[in-house]
Amino acid sequence: MTEQKGMMSLRALYKIGSGPSSSHTMGPEKAAKRFSREHPDADGFRVILYGSLAKTGKGHRTDAVLKRTFSPRRCEVVFDRETEPLPHPNTFDLIALRGGQVIAGDRVFSVGGGEIRFEQDGETEQNRRIYPLTSFREIADFCREREIPLWRYVEMIEGEELFPWLETIWAAMSRAVTAGLEDEGTLPGGLRVAKKARRLLLSGTGSTADEEHSRFIAACAFAVGEQNACGGQVVTAPTCGAAGVVPAVLSFLEQKCGYAEKAILNGLAVGGLVGNLIKTNASISGAECGCQAEIGSACAMAAAAAGAVRGEEISVIECAAEIALEHHLGLTCDPIGGLVQIPCIERNAVAATRALEALRLAEILSDDRKISLDRVIAVMNETGRDLSSRYRETAVGGLAKLGIEPLGE
Numbered sequence: 167m168t169e170q171k172g173m174m175s176l177r178a179l180y181k182i183g184s185g186p187s188s189s190h191t192m193g194p195e196k197a198a199k200r201f202s203r204e205h206p207d208a209d210g211f212r213v214i215l216y217g218s219l220a221k222t223g224k225g226h227r228t229d230a231v232l233k234r235t236f237s238p239r240r241c242e243v244v245f246d247r248e249t250e251p252l253p254h255p256n257t258f259d260l261i262a263l264r265g266g267q268v269i270a271g272d273r274v275f276s277v278g279g280g281e282i283r284f285e286q287d288g289e290t291e292q293n294r295r296i297y298p299l300t301s302f303r304e305i306a307d308f309c310r311e312r313e314i315p316l317w318r319y320v321e322m323i324e325g326e327e328l329f330p331w332l333e334t335i336w337a338a339m340s341r342a343v344t345a346g347l348e349d350e351g352t353l354p355g356g357l358r359v360a361k362k363a364r365r366l367l368l369s370g371t372g373s374t375a376d377e378e379h380s381r382f383i384a385a386c387a388f389a390v391g392e393q394n395a396c397g398g399q400v401v402t403a404p405t406c407g408a409a410g411v412v413p414a415v416l417s418f419l420e421q422k423c424g425y426a427e428k429a430i431l432n433g434l435a436v437g438g439l440v441g442n443l444i445k446t447n448a449s450i451s452g453a454e455c456g457c458q459a460e461i462g463s464a465c466a467m468a469a470a471a472a473g474a475v476r477g478e479e480i481s482v483i484e485c486a487a488e489i490a491l492e493h494h495l496g497l498t499c500d501p502i503g504g505l506v507q508i509p510c511i512e513r514n515a516v517a518a519t520r521a522l523e524a525l526r527l528a529e530i531l532s533d534d535r536k537i538s539l540d541r542v543i544a545v546m547n548e549t550g551r552d553l554s555s556r557y558r559e560t561a562v563g564g565l566a567k568l569g570i571e572p573l574g575e
């Protein structure tokens with residue numbers, strides 16, 4: 167894939183869509199819709215999934231999503247777990263058929279967070295790089311020179327439509343939290359995992375304020391994670407698997423700390439900026455860099471977002487994001503059964519509480535930092551590429567290999 171300079175819009179980061187996996191369901195769904203539109207004369211389709219898509223596509227329901235999207239035309243899905251090396255761990259081929267003959271084909275990469283790249287595409291309006299600066303350092307210098315906060319920089323680049331659009335993103339995040347907090351029962355997929363968001367929410371009453379707050383945050387993160395696991399609507403932040411972290415932190419700040427919606431939207435802008443830096447300079451894909459790229463990135467985004475909501479200095483925001491990402495370095499991706507449930511959902515809750523802890527530390531320690539956010543992002547990238555492929559969303563290592571235990575039954 168050809169590398170381009172600059173960063174894309176936040177619109178390519180925060181995307182509203184159906185779970186459980188941005189790379190395995192949202193991305194392929196988007197590609198299939200476009201390919202189907204482009205080939206109205208086809209009477210059938212074949213999709214060949216490679217790499218992580220082939221290895222965890224069943225658990226992530228990639229085949230079901232593709233068949234539904236191409237319906238009523240038929241679609242055969244082939245899981246090719248052998249072909250290596252691949253240009254990207256989430257590669258798939260779309261093939262259009264007519265009378266059993268191949269009439270067109272395209273190779274697609276699901277690059278994380280529901281974003282896709284068709285091999286034949288050059289630069290399109292959608293993937294246009296609108297941010298010229300690609301490091302936190304450069305952006306911070308730009309803002310300090312002009313004495314503007316980070317959210318204002320995002321608005322300068324994205325235009326005046328930024329905040330109305332962020333309102334729709336925040337509304338979708340809030341809907342996922344609310345739906346998850348009201349939901350009960352068992353998650354689909356066969357692991358018999360009980361939904362726990364509501365239980366966590368109700369367990370908070372009668373505790374100390376600190377305990378109540380951390381259970382509230384965990385409940386909100388579980389709520390979104392469980393909605394995602396059920397195929398419900400979530401917002402990639404930066405992915406479906408990690409979609410609960412940012413909404414949990416921002417729901418806490420809004421509902422328990424009383425911050426106004428404009429402050430929450432500022433937080434979304436700054437959290438998105440940090441997510442964009444990680445996406446551009448490293449990865450937000452579990453298949454590329456392990457869970458540090460999903461949950462670690464989400465934690466950094468949430469820490470930065472919380473800092474922006476509280477009106478912190480740029481150095482504090484950077485320090486919070488750096489701490490949040492640094493302490494997820496090396497985190498592996500090992501979803502049991504290829505489902506986005508264990509360890510994913512609980513991991514959202516832990517990362518959400520960690521994000522606020524990172525900010526608390528940063529508020530005191532940011533004046534004596536020795537490591538920049540840019541450096542930790544670079545380290546995350548290198549660490550991720552060095553991880554054995556068993557720990558990059560292939561469901562053959564770690565917890566995924568050992569599976570669940572019959573505890574408490």
Ligand code: SF4
Pocket residue numbers: 407408451452456457458460461498499500501506507509510513559
């Ligand atoms: S373990 Fe992390 S990266 Fe892997 S599917 Fe779960 S949330 Fe995504």
